[in-house]
Amino acid sequence: MLSKSIEAALNKQIRIEAESSQVYLAMAVWAEVKGLEGISNFMYDQSDEEREHMLKLVKFVNERGGHAHISELNAPNVEFNSFRKMFEKLLAHEIFVSESINELVHISLQEKDYATHNFLQWYVAEQIEEEAVARTILDKINMIGDDKGGLYLFDRDIQQLTVNSAAQDLNTGA
Numbered sequence: 001m002l003s004k005s006i007e008a009a010l011n012k013q014i015r016i017e018a019e020s021s022q023v024y025l026a027m028a029v030w031a032e033v034k035g036l037e038g039i040s041n042f043m044y045d046q047s048d049e050e051r052e053h054m055l056k057l058v059k060f061v062n063e064r065g066g067h068a069h070i071s072e073l074n075a076p077n078v079e080f081n082s083f084r085k086m087f088e089k090l091l092a093h094e095i096f097v098s099e100s101i102n103e104l105v106h107i108s109l110q111e112k113d114y115a116t117h118n119f120l121q122w123y124v125a126e127q128i129e130e131e132a133v134a135r136t137i138l139d140k141i142n143m144i145g146d147d148k149g150g151l152y153l154f155d156r157d158i159q160q161l162t163v164n165s166a167a168q169d170l171n172t173g174a
């Protein structure tokens with residue numbers, strides 16, 4: 001059985017994951033309109049993954065005798081100025097989510113809720129991977145700079161990154 005404070009903290013995370021899905025959906029749309037199909041597909045996949053993170057939490061809360069709360073969401077940014085700015089936002093957002101997960105882990109230990117603590121370890125591992133992917137992308141974008149040809153190649157290569165990350169998900173049973 002979940003305590004009221006753990007339930008509230010998990011419900012807050014449900015909202016954060018749902019908002020993350022919206023943030024990445026907005027990025028996917030922005031990239032698609034700019035004609036960069038690879039980047040756009042990558043962001044659509046990210047958006048789907050965040051929805052899965054959200055659903056996993058929803059199921060956990062309900063299974064443990066709580067009631068998952070489906071709330072209103074903040075509207076995401078829809079304009080990003082440049083791809084570098086967009087991916088900087090992606091990394092900053094993942095760091096924000098990692099901090100939120102860490103806080104949840106902290107609360108679960110304080111409350112001696114070891115089932116929730118165990119459940120959250122999947123998110124801890126996922127955040128390490130997502131931050132790493134975001135940093136790799138930013139490194140590449142910084143190398144490209146303003147080179148249009150570089151951006152064209154990157155748009156093609158990022159599809160490979162999507163494949164790798166999907167393969168990792170299969171390995172970890174996500």
Ligand SMILES: [Fe+2]
Binds near residue numbers: 097
């Ligand atoms: Fe997530």
Ligand SMILES: [Fe+2]
Binds near residue numbers: 020050094097130
């Ligand atoms: Fe994420």
